[in-house]
């Protein structure tokens with residue numbers, strides 16, 4: 710089995726990442742401009758998976774304030790079709806979760822199409838729980854689930870120990 714590694718992604722990867730985004734999401738893909746904006750946003754974090762010196766997957770998330778709490782929001786996750794089911798998607802998710810935790814996020818949110826079985830199974834495996842159904846989120850008749858995970862941060866825990874809470 711081929712090995713892969715996870716590294717930070719940046720604007721110099723935009724062309725490859727956008728191609729992959731279109732391959733994975735077709736008409737619902739983020740535009741190149743939107744991806745470029747995310748890649749340069751200081752609140753965002755982007756990681757790529759590299760196998761045989763080629764980018765085969767990526768993830769982008771951003772730290773936001775959601776319902777009064779600092780939270781991570783996952784914007785996009787993509788793995789090249791022929792490289793799926795080798796643990797790359799899960800590794801990208803875990804790397805971004807680690808980053809959100811380091812940046813003090815208490816929760817992580819994401820949206821996923823109700824018929825996207827691979828992604829829903831992955832998110833359930835990682836402990837995400839559906840909190841809402843969003844009607845027509847991806848267009849007419851294309852509903853989504855919003856899912857959430859509470860961050861178990863050692864940093865947050867030690868902070869509350871110090872505060873005595």
Ligand SMILES: CC(C)(COP(=O)(O)OP(=O)(O)OC[C@H]1O[C@@H](n2cnc3c(N)ncnc32)[C@H](O)[C@@H]1OP(=O)(O)O)[C@@H](O)C(=O)NCCC(=O)NCCS
Nearest residue numbers: 733786787788793794795796797798799821827828830831
């Ligand atoms: C969803 C996606 C990122 C998963 O990436 P991946 O690298 O294939 O996933 P992994 O190999 O890390 O799988 C991890 C777990 O996810 C689940 N999973 C992944 N693909 C699955 C599938 N086709 N069917 C059922 N479960 C699946 C399994 O629980 C798996 O764990 P296991 O291998 O121990 O059974 C990939 O299918 C993809 O890019 N899809 C198109 C884009 C997309 O839908 N992104 C998410 C949008 S919200």
